[in-house]
Amino acid sequence: AQTVTQSQPEMSVQEAETVTLSCTYDTSENNYYLFWYKQPPSRQMILVIRQEAYKQQNATENRFSVNFQKAAKSFSLKISDSQLGDTAMYFCAFMRRLNSGGSNYKLTFGKGTLLTVNP
Amino acid sequence: DAGVTQSPTHLIKTRGQQVTLRCSPISGHKSVSWYQQVLGQGPQFIFQYYEKEERGRGNFPDRFSARQFPNYSSELNVNALLLGDSALYLCASSMRTGGYTFGSGTRLTVV
Numbered sequence: 001a002q003t004v005t006q007s008q009p010e011m012s013v014q015e016a017e018t019v020t021l022s023c024t025y026d027t028s029e030n031n032y033y034l035f036w037y038k039q040p041p042s043r044q045m046i047l048v049i050r051q052e053a054y055k056q057q058n059a060t061e062n063r064f065s066v067n068f069q070k071a072a073k074s075f076s077l078k079i080s081d082s083q084l085g086d087t088a089m090y091f092c093a094f095m096r097r098l099n100s101g102g103s104n105y106k107l108t109f110g111k112g113t114l115l116t117v118n119p
Numbered sequence: 120d121a122g123v124t125q126s127p128t129h130l131i132k133t134r135g136q137q138v139t140l141r142c143s144p145i146s147g148h149k150s151v152s153w154y155q156q157v158l159g160q161g162p163q164f165i166f167q168y169y170e171k172e173e174r175g176r177g178n179f180p181d182r183f184s185a186r187q188f189p190n191y192s193s194e195l196n197v198n199a200l201l202l203g204d205s206a207l208y209l210c211a212s213s214m215r216t217g218g219y220t221f222g223s224g225t226r227l228t229v230v
Contacts, residue, residue, distance in 0.1 A: 035218055043207060045221035091161050106175055109161030
């Protein structure tokens with residue numbers, strides 16, 4: 001079974017600074033996807049960034065980037081120029097196929113990291 | 120375009136009762152998944168439906184059931200509610216691989 005571990009329950013950062021959230025995962029599969037989701041107090045889970053395991057290049061979305069180390073099974077999220085609106089719970093998630101064939105996938109989430117951006 | 124919509128937003132039920140939660144996916148999305156998020160935890164997978172068929176089920180008791188309709192909307196049913204069923208229930212839809220889009224969830228409180 002796949003597991004996702006986020007070792008930092010809480011983190012804080014000053015506005016405009018950079019912060020890195022850690023995530024490790026365990027799987028025996030070779031093809032999979034990794035995600036970071038953001039959940040603000042509004043409860044909606046918002047996709048921040050996505051990484052495909054077969055791609056060596058680290059994904060980047062504006063101020064958000066990842067450091068994907070496949071051999072180490074590590075997938076950290078770096079937020080640059082932190083903004084007050086980045087305050088939220090951040091979840092790392094692993095996605096594998098439910099069964100062979102078809103576009104059917106299951107997400108396995110970590111327990112989350114609560115990030116607070118201070119003014 | 121409307122996102123994933125869930126109803127109701129909040130719900131209070133008594134132990135032993137039954138509850139039905141509803142989800143409308145993004146237009147064109149044929150896959151709907153349900154997740155349970157207990158306070159302080161990450162979401163846990165309950166079901167996935169694709170083209171109206173159950174394609175996956177998580178480690179939840181038979182009290183949990185779901186279905187998907189021809190218009191791809193979905194319902195999650197929970198029978199014989201327990202206090203431990205109190206959680207945020209999230210619905211997510213997807214057209215294909217690439218990540219799911221989540222709704223804002225239904226907050227279920229069992230008293």
